[in-house]
Amino acid sequence: MAGSDLYIGTLDVLILKALSWGPMHGYGIGRWIRQTTEDVLAVQEGALYPALHRLQRRGWLEEEWGVTETGREAKYYRLTPAGRRQLRSEVERWRAYARAVSAALDAAPA
Amino acid sequence: MAGSDLYIGTLDVLILKALSWGPMHGYGIGRWIRQTTEDVLAVQEGALYPALHRLQRRGWLEEEWGVTETGREAKYYRLTPAGRRQLRSEVERWRAYARAVSAALDAAPA
DNA sequence: GTACTATACCTAAGTGAACTAGGTATAGCA
DNA sequence: TGCTATACCTAGTTCACTTAGGTATAGTAC
Numbered sequence: 001m002a003g004s005d006l007y008i009g010t011l012d013v014l015i016l017k018a019l020s021w022g023p024m025h026g027y028g029i030g031r032w033i034r035q036t037t038e039d040v041l042a043v044q045e046g047a048l049y050p051a052l053h054r055l056q057r058r059g060w061l062e063e064e065w066g067v068t069e070t071g072r073e074a075k076y077y078r079l080t081p082a083g084r085r086q087l088r089s090e091v092e093r094w095r096a097y098a099r100a101v102s103a104a105l106d107a108a109p110a
Numbered sequence: 111m112a113g114s115d116l117y118i119g120t121l122d123v124l125i126l127k128a129l130s131w132g133p134m135h136g137y138g139i140g141r142w143i144r145q146t147t148e149d150v151l152a153v154q155e156g157a158l159y160p161a162l163h164r165l166q167r168r169g170w171l172e173e174e175w176g177v178t179e180t181g182r183e184a185k186y187y188r189l190t191p192a193g194r195r196q197l198r199s200e201v202e203r204w205r206a207y208a209r210a211v212s213a214a215l216d217a218a219p220a
Numbered sequence: 221g222t223a224c225t226a227t228a229c230c231t232a233a234g235t236g237a238a239c240t241a242g243g244t245a246t247a248g249c250a
Numbered sequence: 251t252g253c254t255a256t257a258c259c260t261a262g263t264t265c266a267c268t269t270a271g272g273t274a275t276a277g278t279a280c
Contacts, residue, residue, distance in 0.1 A: 008237080008238090025228075025229090026228075026229070027227065027228050027229075028228095031227095045228095045229085045230080046230090046231080049229070049230060049231085050230095050231085068227085068228085070227080072227065072228065073228080073229090074227090074228060074229080075228085075229075
């Protein structure tokens, strides 16, 4: 998995968003992020797994071991109600932030 | 100056952009960011000044002491040619990143 | 049957940008 | 005389991410 140079702080909201589609395991979340951003973000596993543990520790995710479609063991994560609230608030924060920065960068001079 | 919780890595491009309007002193750059983002970003001085020194060390800024309109001493920063190139590349990086994240967050589920 | 790739998980050590929380000094105003 | 805004600074801390490894299994290619 090649580096993606994340703007630090944006990984959490992407993980929460991925899980808003339903339970997903860590590896699948990484794949979801890579695919839905068309390879613009390729999250390192060394960032992804610690982030999952962090979000779970904060009560935003719950884990459960399961089996994938291909018959492999995998740890599935699911949003808690608090996680869903957190998602909404972080999406709002991202939108306001992105709008503000983009506006500043769009203004006239090079 | 109240906290603004920057997405880490976005301050540099804002500083470079501020200076694309012409030489500006540190305090003025902080004000420019706050004003053009309509208070969405309020950069801490403890982040701003180290960032200016960092960008200068990398050869993207040059400094020169001058006097403000109100007759106060201030250190003016100016973009170097390398700084201007860096600005272009960081703006591109931001646009691609923001587009990708926004698309991922805009997709259907909550 | 043996190597290789993709899947699926993990962590320890290091980096470095931002935050916290102070500090100095001056101009202008009440 | 004190208060606010301007204008600069840094030491110490935090913590997310990067680097760089590790384990194990399913499926495929040779």
